[in-house]
Amino acid sequence: MAHASRPTPAAVQTLLEEDLEEAYEHGPAGYVSTLPDGTIVRINSTFLAWTGFERDELIGRRRFPDLFHLPGRIYFETHLRPLLALQGTLNEVAIDIACPHGKLLPAILNAAQKRSAGGEALLTRYTVLDATDRRRYERQLLEARRKAEADAQAKTELLAMLSHDIRTPLGSIMAVASLLQRSPLDPEQQGAVRILHSSAASMLELVNQVLERSRLEAGAVSLHPRTFDLRALVRELVSNLEPLALSKGLALRCRVDERLPAAVVGDATKLGQILGNLVGNALKFTESGSVEVALEVLALDMAQVTLRARVRDTGIGIAEEALGRIFEEYGQAHESIAARYGGTGLGLSISRKLLKAQGSVLHVNSRPGEGSEFSFDLTLRLPT
Amino acid sequence: MLFAHGFGCDQNMWRYITPAFENGYHIVLFDLVGSGRSELAAYDRVKYAQLQGHADDVLEICAELGLEDVIFVGHSVSAMIGILATIKAPERFSRLVLIGPSPCYVNQEGYHGGFDEPDLESLLDFMDSNYLGWAGAVAPKIMGTPERPELQEELTNSFCRTDPEIARHFARVTFMSDNRADLPKVRVPCLVLQCSEDIIAPRSVGEYVHRHLPQSRLVLMRAIGHCPNLSAPQETIEAMKSFL
Numbered sequence: 001m002a003h004a005s006r007p008t009p010a011a012v013q014t015l016l017e018e019d020l021e022e023a024y025e026h027g028p029a030g031y032v033s034t035l036p037d038g039t040i041v042r043i044n045s046t047f048l049a050w051t052g053f054e055r056d057e058l059i060g061r062r063r064f065p066d067l068f069h070l071p072g073r074i075y076f077e078t079h080l081r082p083l084l085a086l087q088g089t090l091n092e093v094a095i096d097i098a099c100p101h102g103k104l105l106p107a108i109l110n111a112a113q114k115r116s117a118g119g120e121a122l123l124t125r126y127t128v129l130d131a132t133d134r135r136r137y138e139r140q141l142l143e144a145r146r147k148a149e150a151d152a153q154a155k156t157e158l159l160a161m162l163s164h165d166i167r168t169p170l171g172s173i174m175a176v177a178s179l180l181q182r183s184p185l186d187p188e189q190q191g192a193v194r195i196l197h198s199s200a201a202s203m204l205e206l207v208n209q210v211l212e213r214s215r216l217e218a219g220a221v222s223l224h225p226r227t228f229d230l231r232a233l234v235r236e237l238v239s240n241l242e243p244l245a246l247s248k249g250l251a252l253r254c255r256v257d258e259r260l261p262a263a264v265v266g267d268a269t270k271l272g273q274i275l276g277n278l279v280g281n282a283l284k285f286t287e288s289g290s291v292e293v294a295l296e297v298l299a300l301d302m303a304q305v306t307l308r309a310r311v312r313d314t315g316i317g318i319a320e321e322a323l324g325r326i327f328e329e330y331g332q333a334h335e336s337i338a339a340r341y342g343g344t345g346l347g348l349s350i351s352r353k354l355l356k357a358q359g360s361v362l363h364v365n366s367r368p369g370e371g372s373e374f375s376f377d378l379t380l381r382l383p384t
Numbered sequence: 385m386l387f388a389h390g391f392g393c394d395q396n397m398w399r400y401i402t403p404a405f406e407n408g409y410h411i412v413l414f415d416l417v418g419s420g421r422s423e424l425a426a427y428d429r430v431k432y433a434q435l436q437g438h439a440d441d442v443l444e445i446c447a448e449l450g451l452e453d454v455i456f457v458g459h460s461v462s463a464m465i466g467i468l469a470t471i472k473a474p475e476r477f478s479r480l481v482l483i484g485p486s487p488c489y490v491n492q493e494g495y496h497g498g499f500d501e502p503d504l505e506s507l508l509d510f511m512d513s514n515y516l517g518w519a520g521a522v523a524p525k526i527m528g529t530p531e532r533p534e535l536q537e538e539l540t541n542s543f544c545r546t547d548p549e550i551a552r553h554f555a556r557v558t559f560m561s562d563n564r565a566d567l568p569k570v571r572v573p574c575l576v577l578q579c580s581e582d583i584i585a586p587r588s589v590g591e592y593v594h595r596h597l598p599q600s601r602l603v604l605m606r607a608i609g610h611c612p613n614l615s616a617p618q619e620t621i622e623a624m625k626s627f628l
Contacts, residue, residue: 036615037608037609038608038609069506069510070499070503070506070507071503071506071507071509071510071511072510073583074507074583074584075392075507075510075511077582077583077584077609077610077611078390078391078392078393078460078584078610079392079393081609081610081611081614081615082392082393082397082611082614085611085614085615086396086397086399086614096510222428222430356425357425359423359425
């Protein structure tokens with residue numbers, strides 16, 4: 001009975017070498033080795049089989065990047081060659097290889113450089129993976145994302161247009177209500193007109209916020225810096241809101257740091273919007289006590305001023321678990337609060353986005369039943 | 385010396401060049417807005433729809449740091465950015481070093497820029513496929529440089545922060561620009577470093593730039609490709625030194 005004889009160690013060694021050679025030549029990846037200038041010095045059969053190139057036309061004759069589809073070559077020269085030079089490797093880079101007869105092979109490249117002890121590049125080995133399927137999925141994904149974005153954009157624009165169209169007649173309603181208020185009316189009619197006016201006003205505020213939000217979503221936060229008087233802006237804001245504070249029996253105070261320069265450079269409209277929103281909120285959610293606006297100078301030099309703006313109230317406060325939610329769109333601390341105080345819940349989210357566009361962050365400190373404090377730091381240039 | 389990097393890279397690309405000039409020059413490096421570690425939120429598509437937007441930034445840097453007699457070293461698109469800055473404020477600059485400059489990448493009547501418009505459209509399309517990988521699969525993996533840990537963080541940070549939409553916009557602005565008419569307006573001496581076999585800025589483009597700049601020296605380098613400052617730093621340094 002014949003039994004299998006063990007191969008000699010030398011024979012095993014030969015087999016392993018053949019095995020390695022075969023893995024290199026026919027494994028499921030293309031291998032291309034190049035000199036630092038890109039000249040191909042070694043290439044495996046898998047790559048040749050995928051692309052249809054002949055070994056002889058490549059070795060010593062072509063540079064590997066020259067086989068890339070043109071956009072890939074541009075990308076390689078501008079992005080990948082610097083990256084390879086700096087870090088010595090490339091990982092999962094998408095490249096199309098332009099095969100003979102006009103076929104394109106979508107590929108994923110990895111590269112590793114062999115370097116001398118002195119750090120000089122000697123040889124680069126590229127691993128080429130066939131990415132035909134992956135590229136197709138990626139493209140579908142990208143198209144789906146583009147479409148979703150376009151749809152969202154269209155909705156946003158529609159919303160903006162509608163809001164705008166609603167705002168115009170609302171303005172007329174308010175103007176007429178104001179006129180009516182000044183005409184001789186009996187007490188019952190006066191009451192009715194007051195309701196008409198205040199309902200139209202709160203609707204206008206709502207529409208304005210929706211409009212602002214659409215603008216922000218459409219990516220249209222552009223800053224329009226100009227020189228303005230921040231003290232005057234705050235004074236005006238406070239005097240505009242004074243009647244509301246008075247009607248609720250609240251004290252509305254304003255403290256401005258004496259060191260605040262008279263003229264600063266910034267987007268006055270947006271800053272007014274943010275402060276107006278914060279003070280408006282404070283008044284809305286405070287039943288008794290006071291609301292205070294404070295501007296404090298944190299740093300001041302010839303070129304710029306950094307200030308901290310704070311709006312503090314003695315209102316209902318915000319529970320800790322609701323603090324995160326209040327910055328979300330349409331997010332109010334609790335549904336019952338929305339029902340009682342009204343509003344879209346857009347104001348804080350808008351303010352936060354407007355601040356972000358100016359490189360600032362809106363902070364909140366609050367205790368239920370004791371009140372809230374909203375604050376942000378902002379650096380404004382000084383006019384030259 | 386104020387160094388400005390090209391499209392697709394950031395100030396890291398000067399790391400092999402600047403040490404040679406540290407004795408004797410005040411070196412200023414920066415990232416173009418939208419690249420590297422710049423504040424991405426500051427990328428204003430209207431301002432940067434023209435290379436002039438970046439040139440104005442260069443002048444702002446000069447003003448802020450009080451730079452005078454500036455030797456501006458610009459690679460690729462930044463060569464044109466330097467030219468635009470010099471035209472607007474010639475008093476600031478003493479010399480320009482232009483590495484692989486191209487005033488216009490698209491072939492025009494009687495001008496060979498190297499690309500046809502459809503090529504560049506396909507580049508933008510192509511960048512999409514890469515940035516899908518770039519943003520997702522690639523960026524986290526770019527960390528692997530165990531033998532040179534000092535590179536790790538810089539590259540990870542700078543390359544991860546490349547915003548695909550900004551890169552696409554910058555690519556369009558770069559490759560669709562035509563600043564040929566600006567070349568004759570430059571009033572300072574320029575060095576044009578032209579690589580051999582540069583697909584982005586072919587030799588004929590370097591020669592065009594040299595011909596149209598009132599005072600320029602053209603050096604044809606042995607280095608191939610588009611980034612001699614990385615692939616052949618010594619040759620680049622020598623050419624710059626002999627000009628300065």
